[in-house]
Amino acid sequence: MxxxxxxxxxxxxxxxxxxxxxxxxxxxxxxxxxxxxxxxxxxxxxxxxxxxxxxxxxxxxxxxxxxxxxxxxxxxxxxxxxxxxxxxxxxxxxxxxxxxxxxxxxxxxxxxxxxxxxxxxxxxxxxxxxxxxxxxxxxxxxxxxxxxxxxxxxxxxxxxxxxxxxxxxxxxxxxxxxxxxxxxxxxxxxxxxxxxxxxxxxxxxxxxxxxxxxxxxxxETKLYGIIGNPISHSMSPAIHNAAFIEKGLNNAYVPLKIENIGTFMKECRKIDFQGFSVTIPHKESVLPFLDDIDPTAGKIGAINTIVNRNGKLKGYNTDCMGAIMGLECSLKVVNGTLNNKKVSIIGAGGAARAIAFGLKEIGCDITIFNRTIERAEKLSLDVKCRFGSFEEIYKLETDILINTTSIGMFPDVDQTPVTKDVLKEGMIVFDAVYNPIETRLLRDAKEKECHTVNGLSMFINQAAEQFRLWTDIDPPVELMTNVVKERL
Ligand code: SKM
Known part of the structure; x- marks a missing residue:
């Protein structure tokens, strides 16, 4: 009641x-x-x-x-x-x-x-x-x-x-x-x-x-949730709950603000969660607490999805294909492709890993920029690409610039990972942040006549694939998209 x-x-x-x-x-x-x-x-x-x-x-x-x-x-x-x-x-x-x-x-x-x-x-x-x-x-x-x-x-x-x-x-x-x-x-x-x-x-x-x-x-309700910190910006509870209802599933999806990932992953087994989404900052740190990891996710070194398969928690990565599908789709609009493009990625966390691995497979020439340069170096060694210090970004010559950090995300919507002078006319600028849909980075990029790609389609694609992994049912993608659009 x-x-x-x-x-x-x-x-x-x-x-x-x-x-x-x-x-x-x-x-x-x-x-x-x-x-x-x-x-x-x-x-x-x-x-x-x-x-x-x-x-x-x-x-x-x-x-x-x-x-x-x-x-x-x-x-x-x-x-x-x-x-x-x-x-x-x-x-x-x-x-x-x-x-x-x-x-x-x-x-x-x-x-x-x-x-x-x-x-x-x-x-x-x-x-x-x-x-x-x-x-x-x-x-x-x-x-x-x-x-x-x-x-x-x-x-x-x-x-x-x-x-x-x-x-x-x-x-x-x-x-x-x-x-x-x-x-x-x-x-x-x-x-x-x-x-x-x-x-x-x-x-x-x-x-x-x-x-x-x-x-x-x-x-009888089956439990799902999103593991992250912070978590109040996340649209995952809204879209997954709407999708579960649409498909007549007795499932509930909740926000889980987690500080200590190890403690949570141990304790959560007591109440039988059936699946999780995982977001910043836990996409890599959660790996040691899983029972099994999908080979692609293992190669990437980061997961964003956990499925409970008969009591065993298995990690997957749906960010990678979510981002590549989203980018390819947006590039079609400007008659572009990803092949052989020079790509600069800001950030070296879980989302950066997924995007870098995905783009490497389709032949992009990638450089990773991160404030903690050791993390940029580590990711570049894993992906076999270049890395640079954050300051070097100002000398940037790139076709595509991608922000994978949470800088500019709700509630800190006035922040941006780079100043306007990094952005050049004709550049493709992709922000993986989806809340707000138009981040300050994308506003600045539009002003500088760049092509912009927001984080919405990556977010929807990765969520749709999570839904499929959890339920084996085709996700109601249109409904999921509308739920986010109505709220943002
Ligand atoms: O990878 C996704 C995650 O599954 C959900 C999410 C969110 O709810 O904001 C963002 C991304 O990290």
């Missing part, structure tokens, strides 16, 4: 927001601690319970558990007791206050525990302590400092004996909010709109429905 919290500061706004929220939510939560006057908070509960169209949770969170209630503890508990007397569907009582509350009538009691700093190691102890008080629903909400904290929350949900709400807060906790239905969670919280979150990391109800198809996620 989806619960929308109402965080308005007075009775009138609470009632009107409750009405709007009830259109999208299964349950609404009144955060009466956001209402400064105690009398107004009480009126709010009375009015809301009279006019509600969906079940209501009454919460009066103290500051010590991340709430805003500014009266005494006695006043706080009196309000909760009043909500029980009035027959609120659910009343949220903090674990350390449950002994002061008298149960009566039909209200179900949620016994809650919050930790705004971390996801502690003793989750099952907290769980069993709460259970001693016979809750109708257990609620344990913690802060994620690492993506693997979510995995411990999922394990808690899977072993729960009582209906349980358990989520991680913060940007690293998104997946616990999106996937709770797969692991048997009682509900997730989502905000009515941006800016109305009652806790860090809450997604909007619109995102949960439109991007993640939250209501379709159940214990």
């Amino acid at each position: 989806i619960c929308i919290p109402i965080t308005a500061g007075n009775v009138e706004d609470t009632i009107s927001e409750m009405e709007s929220a009830s259109r999208y939510a299964d349950i609404v939560e009144l955060r009466i601690d956001y209402i400064p006057e105690i009398q107004n908070a009480e009126t709010c509960v009375e009015e809301a319970l009279k006019s509600k169209t969906k079940p209501v949770i009454i919460t009066n969170r103290p500051v010590r558990e991340g709430g805003k209630f500014n009266g005494s503890e006695q006043e706080r508990l009196q309000l909760l007791q009043k909500a029980i007397e009035l027959g609120a569907d659910y009343v949220d009582v903090e674990h350390d206050s449950i002994r002061q509350i008298t149960r009566q009538g039909s209200s179900k009691i949620i016994i809650s525990h919050h930790n705004f700093e971390e996801t502690p190691c003793n989750l099952s102890k907290i769980y069993s302590d709460i259970c001693q008080h016979k809750p109708d629903i257990v609620k344990i909400v913690t802060y994620a400092n690492d993506i693997t904290d979510n995995i411990r929350i999922f394990e808690l949900l899977q072993s729960a004996k009582v209906p349980t709400i358990s989520l991680c807060m913060g940007e690293l906790g998104y997946i616990s909010r999106i996937l709770t239905g797969k692991f048997g969670g009682f509900l997730t919280f989502a905000s009515l709109e941006r800016g109305k979150e009652s806790a860090p990391g809450q997604l909007t109800v619109n995102e949960l429905h439109k991007v993640y198809h939250f209501k379709d996620i159940n214990n």
